[in-house]
Amino acid sequence: MAAFSAQDLRAIDLAARAGEAERAVNPHARELDALAEAMAQHKGRRIISAVILEGLVRLFEFFLILATGIATYFMVVVPVLGFAVLPLLGAPLLAALIMLVLQALGVFRVSVLRLPSRFGWRIALAWIGIFALAYGVCYAAQVDRVFLNGWLVHWGFAGFVALVVERTALFFTTDHLARTGRLSRRTVIVGGGEAAHKLLEDFSEQGSDDLHIFGIFDDRTDARSPDVVAGFPKLGNVDDLVDFARHTPLDLVIFTLPISAEQRLLVMLRKLWVLPVDIRLAAHMNKLRFRPRAYSYIGSVPVIDLFDKPIADWDVVVKTIFDKVVGLFCLLMLSPVMLLVALAVKLDSKGPALFRQKRYGFNNELIEVFKFRSMYTEQLDATAAKLVTRGDPRVTRVGRFIRKTSLDELPQLFNVVFKGNLSLVGPRPHAVHAKADDRLYDEVVDSYFARHRVRPGITGWAQINGWRGETDTPEKIQKRVECDLYYIENWSIFLDIYVLFATPVALLTAKNAY
16 A cells, blocks of 8 residues: 655645646636645656556467467477468467466466465466366377377477566566556545544555555544544545546545445535546445445455446557547548648638647546637637637638538547547537536536546537537536436447447538537
């Protein structure tokens, strides 16, 4: 369990200044106390998901075992019997069988990767057993001796040596990543007092490096919630936690409240579910016992899953690859169109062809998105303080056309491919001061910030369902947010593909884009 070091707190003064600067731009930013501000500004190193690491190890070891089998085939069998494709078909089958058995033995968990001496015997016994079984089956089938005593024996020996070398290197790599906090989930505790103290003690006794706990947040201010619990500081209340999570990436929020405190728990969850984090309820002091399947575990501590981060782990990898590959293809295919639009913008009015606008991105972060300029240079509205309406005099002749057809959005492909702060599909990023009925969007819709749990997109579910363009009434932004939340809860790569293909049709039938 990694705690916040004293060295990290040297940034307090700089963090305070950074907080003041952000509040000048972002009307939703809250003021944290000095300690929380310093920790919130501490981004730390990029965290590596344990799920992804374990998956990569599985994939690498499958190809390592398969490559060893193919190499020994060419060295042992081919010089004697010549090359044949059919015997090679058995190599991936045997490699897959080995992986299934190792998976069943649980030897791909990060905790196991860091303790090869304790769990190595499982791999050794499984390896010997599988190759002995393969040898017996081939012997009963009267397979040529060259395959039995040559290929299988040599493959079994060479493959095991390769696996030992790979696991040894993996041990040092994984141990280094864990000790430097690269595998630690950035965590906060909600709820102080005895329950939080017991939970932190349990984590400390486990001696695990998979949690980096920043501190504690609690709405109580009396003696039941002291300023320091088990060496971890109290950083504020639940409202402060929301803003804290907007400043620094969090992976996990653990509640230490009893299940009996249902109303208090619901009030806090209503505030926190909009964050892109996993939310768990610690059950270590819960006297009401559920079935074992109702629990998941953080180390040996039982927890109840309340909310899961949407589009996490391998889903993030798949979506990112999809965005980069398809986005680059679209950028190449549409580059002639983009050049013509840029030329038309330049010829129609003075000023640059491109326009940068600050908008809200993932986790409510401020990002800059690229657009073709559709307004006169002297009337540009970088924060969207005033909605564009039909016949708006600020919009140029070319601007009206490219806004109607959404050609002004095409430069956002640069955000997707090169900056990575936009996806092809997702909730549309809104400008900082965007309003509906003269009220900021989050003042109109209670669950507005929940749409920021994923990266925003160039197009989205709301846009293909008719909620594109002007949001001058509360009902319009409400419907758009409802569509965004539906997309987040039901995401799949096939849904992204559907939205992309449906977008051109939606653009042709749109009536409320000016």
